[in-house]
Amino acid sequence: MEKFEFYNPTKLLFGKGQLSSLKKEIPAYGKRVLLLYGGGSMKKSGLYDKVIHELKEIGATVVELGGVEPNPRLTTVKKGINLIKENQLDFILAVGGGSVLDCAKAIAAGVPYDGDVWDIVLKKVKASSNSVPIGTVLTLAATGSEMNGNSVITNWEENEKKSFNSIHVYPRFSILDPELTFSVPRDQTVYGIVDIMSHVFEQYFHASSHAPLQERIGEAILRTVIETAPKLVNDLNNYEYREVMLLNGTLALNGLTAMGVKTDWATHYIEHAVSAVHDIPHGGGLAILFPRWMEHVAAVRPEKVAQLGVRVFDLDPAGKTDTQLAAEAIESLVKFWTSIGAPTKLSDYGIDDKEIELMTERAMLADQIGNYVPLSNEDVRKILRNSL
Amino acid sequence: MEKFEFYNPTKLLFGKGQLSSLKKEIPAYGKRVLLLYGGGSMKKSGLYDKVIHELKEIGATVVELGGVEPNPRLTTVKKGINLIKENQLDFILAVGGGSVLDCAKAIAAGVPYDGDVWDIVLKKVKASSNSVPIGTVLTLAATGSEMNGNSVITNWEENEKKSFNSIHVYPRFSILDPELTFSVPRDQTVYGIVDIMSHVFEQYFHASSHAPLQERIGEAILRTVIETAPKLVNDLNNYEYREVMLLNGTLALNGLTAMGVKTDWATHYIEHAVSAVHDIPHGGGLAILFPRWMEHVAAVRPEKVAQLGVRVFDLDPAGKTDTQLAAEAIESLVKFWTSIGAPTKLSDYGIDDKEIELMTERAMLADQIGNYVPLSNEDVRKILRNSL
Structure with missing residues (x-):
C-alpha cells in the first residue's frame, strides 16, 4: 500500500x-x-x-x-x-x-x-x-x-x-x-452496469503491492454486479435489483477501493477520447475498450487478470498458467457483457479507423497513460485498432 | 435493505x-x-x-x-x-x-x-x-x-x-x-483480530433481507483478516501485515457493512456484561462467546452461518444441509481463533458460574437483545453457561 x-x-x-x-x-x-x-x-x-x-x-x-x-x-x-x-x-x-x-x-x-x-x-x-x-x-x-x-x-x-x-x-x-x-431504459441501465464494473477495474488494476483488502472489496462489488445485472435488465422495475445496483455504483467510486493504491484509468482516458470525438455513450465505449485493454496488459502482466478470472468469474486455476487464466477471464467478461446487451466493437457505433490518430492524440494526457501497465501512444493506437 | x-x-x-x-x-x-x-x-x-x-x-x-x-x-x-x-x-x-x-x-x-x-x-x-x-x-x-x-x-x-x-x-x-x-504485544494483537472479526459478524448477521453487497464486503474483510492474522502474530514487526490489519479494523466498523441492515450486537452486549463484572479483555470475551452465540442462532436460522462457512472458510457445500455447514463453520472459526492463541472458555479467565445471573441481567438492555435471532434472558443465560 x-x-x-x-x-x-x-x-x-x-x-x-x-x-x-x-x-x-x-x-x-x-x-x-x-x-x-x-x-x-x-x-x-x-x-x-x-x-x-x-x-x-x-x-x-x-x-x-x-x-x-x-x-x-x-x-x-x-x-x-x-x-x-x-x-x-x-x-x-x-x-x-x-x-x-x-x-x-x-x-x-x-x-x-x-x-x-x-x-x-x-x-x-x-x-x-x-x-x-x-x-x-x-x-x-x-x-x-x-x-x-x-x-x-x-x-x-x-x-x-x-x-x-x-x-x-x-x-x-x-x-x-x-x-x-426505474425509468432508466434498458440500454442506459446496461451502460451504467458497464461503467460501475469499469470503475472497479480501474482501481483493481493498480500499480501498488499488497492491497489485499481493497482488491477483495473490488471483487465483492464485481460479483454483486454480475449476480444482479442479468436479473435487473430483464426486470427494470424491480426495487431490490435497482437498490443493489445503486449501492454498487456508489461504492465502486467513492474512494474505498482506491485507498493506498496507484490506480490505472488508462481505459477511461481512451474512452473519453473516443466519446469526445464521436459522442457515443461512455458505458458503451468502456464495454468495447476494456477487454482489449486487458488483452494488451495481460501480455505483460497477466497475474491480476488471472486473479479476476478465478475470484470473480470462478475459473478453475488447476493446471493453468496466468496467461491462460487471463485469456479465459477476458472471454468470461466479454460473454457477460454481451449477455446483457453491451456492444463489443467500435463499428457497432459506426466508428471506423478514420479518426484513430485524433483519438490517440486526445487520449494521451501525458507521454504515457495508466499505471498497471503504462501505455505509450503506440499502445493506445493498437488498443483502438483492436477495438474497431 | x-x-x-x-x-x-x-x-x-x-x-x-x-x-x-x-x-x-x-x-x-x-x-x-x-x-x-x-x-x-x-x-x-x-x-x-x-x-x-x-x-x-x-x-x-x-x-x-x-x-x-x-x-x-x-x-x-x-x-x-x-x-x-x-x-x-x-x-x-x-x-x-x-x-x-x-x-x-x-x-x-x-x-x-x-x-x-x-x-x-x-x-x-x-x-x-x-x-x-x-x-x-x-x-x-x-x-x-x-x-x-x-x-x-x-x-x-x-x-x-x-x-x-x-x-x-x-x-x-x-x-x-x-x-x-508494532509495539502491540502478541496477546493484544490477537484480541484486536478477534474484535475486528466480531464487528463484521455483528453486522453480517443482520435481520434484513437482500443486502448482498454489504455481506460480500464483510466476507472480504473476514477473508483478509484470516489470511493475514497467522502471519502477523508470528511476525509482529512486519509492516505489511500490520498495515493490512489496521485497514481491516477501520473498515470493519465505519458503517460500511451496516448500510441498510438491522445489525445484531447481542454478543457484544453479553461480552460487555462479562467484562463489566470481571474486567477481562474485550477480544478475549468475544472469542469465547461468539462460537456459542453462533451455535445458539444456528439452531433456529442456520443459513447465514452456513454462508459464512462456504464463502469465508471455503467449506464444500455439496450434499450438506445448512445445519451441517453451520456446525462446520463454527468448528472452523474456533480452530482458527485457537490457532492464533485466542481463549475458548470463560474458565480460561478463572470465571465460574457464580456471577451468571448478574452478567445475564447486565446483558439484557431490553426484554430481548439482538436482531438476527432475538435473545431472551434465558437464551443469554444458556449462552453464558455454554461458554464456561
Missing part, C-alpha cells in the same frame, strides 16, 4: 421516499437554489414536480437550468455559472445521472473563480473552498459522482473531454432512491 | 510518517489541547515524545490526561471533562487504542452538557453539536473507533458497561501509521 488520505464527507440518504429529506438538508446551505437537470425524462416521470414541491415547502427561490447533455458541455457549465452569479444563488441541486452531477461540480467550482472555468477542468487552477455547495438527487446507477469529487466535462469545440477532482465539490448530500431509477 | 443514512466525515491519514500531519490538522480546531493517552507503552515506544514535538511545533498549550484504562471508566471521563473546563481547552488529541478513543468521545460529549455525562452514555441525553472536536493517533488495530461515533464506557461502581453513538463525536481526523502498532 501507499501512504494515503481518505476523506469523504458526502452524506448518503438512501432508500424509498428519501426525496422528502430535501427540506431537511437544503436550508443549512441557503434557499436560493439552482435546479440543474438533464432531459425531459425527469418531467415525464413526475420527479420534477416532486422536487419543486419540496423546494416550495421550504420557500426556496429556484432558478432552473435543464438540458444538461449526456456528455456535459463546457458551454452548459458556463451558463450555470452565469445564472448563479446573476441571481446570487447559494446552492446547486443537481437532479439526474452522473452527467448532471458532474456539470454541477464544474459550475460550483467555476463560480468563485474569476478566470475561465476550463482552467479548473484542465487542472491548471484548483477549485476553492468557496465552491458553491451541491446536493444531488440521483436517477441513474453508474458514475459514482454522487459520492466523490470527480467531474468530467466536454469541450465540444476542441473535441476534448477532461476531468478534475476536488474535495470542495463533493456533494454535501446525495439522495438515492432506487425507485427514481 | 432498509432505508438508511450514511455520513462518515472522519479524515483518515494512513501510512508511514503520517504523524507529521498533526501540525497541519490541529490548528483548524484551536491550539489548547487535551492530550489523552493510556498506559506507559506510549512513553516507552517514543511516541509520546514525537507527539509532544509535533504539538510544540504549532505552539500548542497541552494539558495531559494519561492512564486511561483498557475498559475506560466513567471516573476518567469526568476527570477529562473537568480538565477541559478548567483550562478552557478546545481540542482533544487521543493517542492510543479504542479505549482511549472511546474515552475521548465521552469527554467530548460531556463538556457542553451541564448534567452527568453518564446520561449521555445511557442515551438519555443526546451529544450536542458543541461536543469538543477530537483527533486521534491510533496505536492498535481493533475497535474501529478511529472512524466512527461509538464510545463504550464502564461505570465500575455499578458494574455497568454501556455505549453511545453520535455523529458529533466522530474524530475529525485519525492518523493510522502501521509502525505505531
Whole structure:
C-alpha cells in the first residue's frame, strides 16, 4: 500500500421516499437554489414536480437550468455559472445521472473563480473552498459522482473531454432512491452496469503491492454486479435489483477501493477520447475498450487478470498458467457483457479507423497513460485498432 | 435493505510518517489541547515524545490526561471533562487504542452538557453539536473507533458497561501509521483480530433481507483478516501485515457493512456484561462467546452461518444441509481463533458460574437483545453457561 488520505464527507440518504429529506438538508446551505437537470425524462416521470414541491415547502427561490447533455458541455457549465452569479444563488441541486452531477461540480467550482472555468477542468487552477455547495438527487446507477469529487466535462469545440477532482465539490448530500431509477431504459441501465464494473477495474488494476483488502472489496462489488445485472435488465422495475445496483455504483467510486493504491484509468482516458470525438455513450465505449485493454496488459502482466478470472468469474486455476487464466477471464467478461446487451466493437457505433490518430492524440494526457501497465501512444493506437 | 443514512466525515491519514500531519490538522480546531493517552507503552515506544514535538511545533498549550484504562471508566471521563473546563481547552488529541478513543468521545460529549455525562452514555441525553472536536493517533488495530461515533464506557461502581453513538463525536481526523502498532504485544494483537472479526459478524448477521453487497464486503474483510492474522502474530514487526490489519479494523466498523441492515450486537452486549463484572479483555470475551452465540442462532436460522462457512472458510457445500455447514463453520472459526492463541472458555479467565445471573441481567438492555435471532434472558443465560 501507499501512504494515503481518505476523506469523504458526502452524506448518503438512501432508500424509498428519501426525496422528502430535501427540506431537511437544503436550508443549512441557503434557499436560493439552482435546479440543474438533464432531459425531459425527469418531467415525464413526475420527479420534477416532486422536487419543486419540496423546494416550495421550504420557500426556496429556484432558478432552473435543464438540458444538461449526456456528455456535459463546457458551454452548459458556463451558463450555470452565469445564472448563479446573476441571481446570487447559494446552492446547486443537481437532479439526474452522473452527467448532471458532474456539470454541477464544474459550475460550483467555476463560480468563485474569476478566470475561465476550463482552467479548473484542465487542472491548471484548483477549485476553492468557496465552491458553491451541491446536493444531488440521483436517477441513474453508474458514475459514482454522487459520492466523490470527480467531474468530467466536454469541450465540444476542441473535441476534448477532461476531468478534475476536488474535495470542495463533493456533494454535501446525495439522495438515492432506487425507485427514481426505474425509468432508466434498458440500454442506459446496461451502460451504467458497464461503467460501475469499469470503475472497479480501474482501481483493481493498480500499480501498488499488497492491497489485499481493497482488491477483495473490488471483487465483492464485481460479483454483486454480475449476480444482479442479468436479473435487473430483464426486470427494470424491480426495487431490490435497482437498490443493489445503486449501492454498487456508489461504492465502486467513492474512494474505498482506491485507498493506498496507484490506480490505472488508462481505459477511461481512451474512452473519453473516443466519446469526445464521436459522442457515443461512455458505458458503451468502456464495454468495447476494456477487454482489449486487458488483452494488451495481460501480455505483460497477466497475474491480476488471472486473479479476476478465478475470484470473480470462478475459473478453475488447476493446471493453468496466468496467461491462460487471463485469456479465459477476458472471454468470461466479454460473454457477460454481451449477455446483457453491451456492444463489443467500435463499428457497432459506426466508428471506423478514420479518426484513430485524433483519438490517440486526445487520449494521451501525458507521454504515457495508466499505471498497471503504462501505455505509450503506440499502445493506445493498437488498443483502438483492436477495438474497431 | 432498509432505508438508511450514511455520513462518515472522519479524515483518515494512513501510512508511514503520517504523524507529521498533526501540525497541519490541529490548528483548524484551536491550539489548547487535551492530550489523552493510556498506559506507559506510549512513553516507552517514543511516541509520546514525537507527539509532544509535533504539538510544540504549532505552539500548542497541552494539558495531559494519561492512564486511561483498557475498559475506560466513567471516573476518567469526568476527570477529562473537568480538565477541559478548567483550562478552557478546545481540542482533544487521543493517542492510543479504542479505549482511549472511546474515552475521548465521552469527554467530548460531556463538556457542553451541564448534567452527568453518564446520561449521555445511557442515551438519555443526546451529544450536542458543541461536543469538543477530537483527533486521534491510533496505536492498535481493533475497535474501529478511529472512524466512527461509538464510545463504550464502564461505570465500575455499578458494574455497568454501556455505549453511545453520535455523529458529533466522530474524530475529525485519525492518523493510522502501521509502525505505531508494532509495539502491540502478541496477546493484544490477537484480541484486536478477534474484535475486528466480531464487528463484521455483528453486522453480517443482520435481520434484513437482500443486502448482498454489504455481506460480500464483510466476507472480504473476514477473508483478509484470516489470511493475514497467522502471519502477523508470528511476525509482529512486519509492516505489511500490520498495515493490512489496521485497514481491516477501520473498515470493519465505519458503517460500511451496516448500510441498510438491522445489525445484531447481542454478543457484544453479553461480552460487555462479562467484562463489566470481571474486567477481562474485550477480544478475549468475544472469542469465547461468539462460537456459542453462533451455535445458539444456528439452531433456529442456520443459513447465514452456513454462508459464512462456504464463502469465508471455503467449506464444500455439496450434499450438506445448512445445519451441517453451520456446525462446520463454527468448528472452523474456533480452530482458527485457537490457532492464533485466542481463549475458548470463560474458565480460561478463572470465571465460574457464580456471577451468571448478574452478567445475564447486565446483558439484557431490553426484554430481548439482538436482531438476527432475538435473545431472551434465558437464551443469554444458556449462552453464558455454554461458554464456561
